[in-house]
Amino acid sequence: MCIAACVCLPWSAAGSIRSSSSATSMAETPAKQWNPFAAVLLLAGGLILFAVLAWSSHSSLRALEDETAMRARARMSLLQATVVLSLLKDVETGQRGFLLTRNETYLSTFREGVAGLDPALARFREVSSGLAGVDALREELQPLVMRRVAIATRNISMFPQAEPEVTTARNELLDEGRATMERIRSNFRTIETRLRDEIDARNRVVGATMKRALLTSVLLTATGAFLILAAYGLLQREQVRRLRAEEALREANARLEQAVASRTAELQQARDEIGAFALHLDRGIEAERRRLAREVHDQLGQVFTAVNLLVHQALQGVPGRGQDLERIGSLIGEGIATARRIASAMRPPLLDxxxxxxxxxxxxxxxxxxxxxxxxxxxxxxxxxxxxxxxxxxxxxxxxxxxxxxxxxxxxxxxxxxxxxxxxxxxxxxxxxxxxxxxxxxxxxxxxxxxxxxxxxxxxxxxxxxxxxxxxxxxxxxxxxxxxxxxxxxx
Missing domain, CATH: 3.30.565.10 (Histidine kinase-like ATPase, C-terminal domain)
Incomplete structure (x- = not known):
């Protein structure tokens, strides 16, 4: 245990010397600690600015996506309104052409227009839903279109009849159809105006968002790059200072390691010598135990045996001494057994x-x-x-x-x-x-x-x-x- 303590001592001392050296180095340069701290602050500021830039770019991109989507919906709504109006014109053209020329070809144009109105109106309702100022006009347009289709269908169905009453009714329906169509055109003009206003507004928002995003990106990137470059300059200065300090520390550690290695070698040699001495001492103890065991076994055994013979010779034949002879023989036997047990404990003969x-x-x-x-x-x-x-x-x-x-x-x-x-x-x-x-x-x-x-x-x-x-x-x-x-x- 003492050897182990001695061996551990130089390493503990070396650790203490290193700790003391480090503490001294830190104590000598408190004024220089602002360099890495300032560099860290600048670097953190630059990274924060880049993070803000990323967040701002993401927000701008989301805003552009939303505005572009709304602008696309407005354009699609305008296109779909034009499709509905075109189909209504086909219905009216087919009706008028058939009534004037009685040509069945116009009926196919009429039927195609009627067949395309329902899906066109449904698509128009889908793409224009939620657009400001368009929902109410679209809901007002739906019954007008259906009414205009019903009037045209009624006019065509009344065409073969020539009675005065039918002619009068047909003329009234034609007048009502023209009035309904005029209301539809007025409604479409209002929808077109509002959709174009919506598209222009979205265009202005998209342009402003792009300008703001570009300006923010330039400012944040320039500021972040400046902070990072400043931090890099400070870190370079700190790196040079640390390299010089590390070189001095390496030289001191080399001297210390050399001293520790020398002391450790001395202690290891002492430990080996102590181990060899302990082994030599243990061998000597075992040899002495072997010798004493043989002495106890041989000498005491012979002495007890001789005493036993002498006692038997002295007391044999003496009247009244039989019991004493047996008792003495028993004690001598116990002594011989004890001597053998002691000899065996000191050095078991079976081992040799x-x-x-x-x-x-x-x-x-x-x-x-x-x-x-x-x-x-x-x-x-x-x-x-x-x-x-x-x-x-x-x-x-x-x-x-x-x-x-x-x-x-x-x-x-x-x-x-x-x-x-x-x-x-x-x-x-x-x-x-x-x-x-x-x-x-x-x-x-x-x-x-x-x-x-x-x-x-x-x-x-x-x-x-x-x-x-x-x-x-x-x-x-x-x-x-x-x-x-x-x-x-x-x-």
Whole structure:
């Protein structure tokens, strides 16, 4: 933990130096901050003017479209009124020609005119609807046209009859037809005048709108372009100033990075030396444990055995000392078992004699007997590990089992290990409380992580298949030569 703090220190210092340098630079140039601010204001003003120009152009275009549409309707209404009047003239011409010449050809002209009046009037009503001053005249025109057609039809139907009464009635109808036609022509003249006035008014509005749009476009475009050019000039000046400041900052950062790199290299070297010393120290501790375990197993075992023989020789055959002999033998047996247990805890002999798999199977059985937790062990390929890796994995499993017994509340534990390509994976998984029952900063986990790092690997925590905690250690597999060099007992 101290090493990590030392390594992080220069980067923190570098960040502080950079922040201090930036703060100093900002403090030295408060008067120059108006340049970018003014440029932003000018640029924003130019963009706003262009936005206003776009909105104004859109509004003018919509107004032109509306005025053009109304002008087109007025022109179409004028054209359609002319069509209706032309058809009425055909009706009147057909009637008059037939009455004067009795030629059936005029009747076809009459019938064509009558047939075309209804659709022509409907079209005229459609295109002129809503035009100011035309609706009332159009509604007044409709019955007059129908009346004129009815009079002409009646005159033609009365043509074969020569009675004086019929002749008088026909003359009256002719007079009424002329009067009706005159009213129709007067109505059409009024409609034509109003439609032409409407067209002229729309033309004036369109012209004024186009002039206003052109003037607005020129003014807004010129003003916006001026503001943007002014903003560009200010930004160019600011860019030159910033480039100079950035060049000075790059030089300062280069010097700072060089100092930080030098300090980081020194700290990394110190960290490597500390790691090597820690590994050497751990190897020394394990060697001393191995020696003490052998001393305890061999010396104390021999002493207890010798004492047992001497006591048996001294008390054997002595009357009344049989029970004392049995009690002393039992105590000596417990001492021998205790010595063996201490020796096994300090350095399991199975780890040196039979390898990691057998040692973990034995440790799992002991854990199951002591903690009452079912333990399954399936570990292979232990011979491909170096001695340092084997002992570190064994200690990690010991610490993990201790954590399971203390914190997990589990009923089952499974230990799996084996080679996976060029790496070795070992996992300890329980069905207990999971990560909630194991603080991430506990001493046990810190110890396991450090041991995994000493072995050249890494340790990861996760959730097991049964919801408990899964501890997985991944190590690079050692070459056979490296494994033999790292393990004195294998030479």
């Amino acid at each position: 004699d039979l390898g990691l798999g057998a040692a973990l199977v034995h440790a799992g059985r002991q854990f199951a007997d002591q903690a009452g937790v079912h333990c399954e062990v399936a570990v292979t390929d232990g011979e491909r590990l170096s001695a340092d890796q084997s002992i570190q994995l064994f200690r990690i499993v010991q610490e993990a089992l201790t954590n399971v017994a203390r914190h997990a509340g589990a009923s089952r534990v499974r230990i799996e290990g084996g080679a996976d390509g060029e790496r070795y994976r070992l996992s300890i998984e329980d069905d207990g409380h999971g990560l909630a029952g194991e603080p991430s900063a506990s001493h046990g986990l810190i110890s396991m992580r450090e041991r995994a790092s000493l072995a050249g690997g890494e340790l990861a925590l996760g959730e097991g298949l049964s919801g408990g905690l899964r501890v997985e250690v991944t190590l690079p597999l050692a070459d056979s030569g490296e494994a033999e060099d790292a393990d004195p007992d294998r030479r």
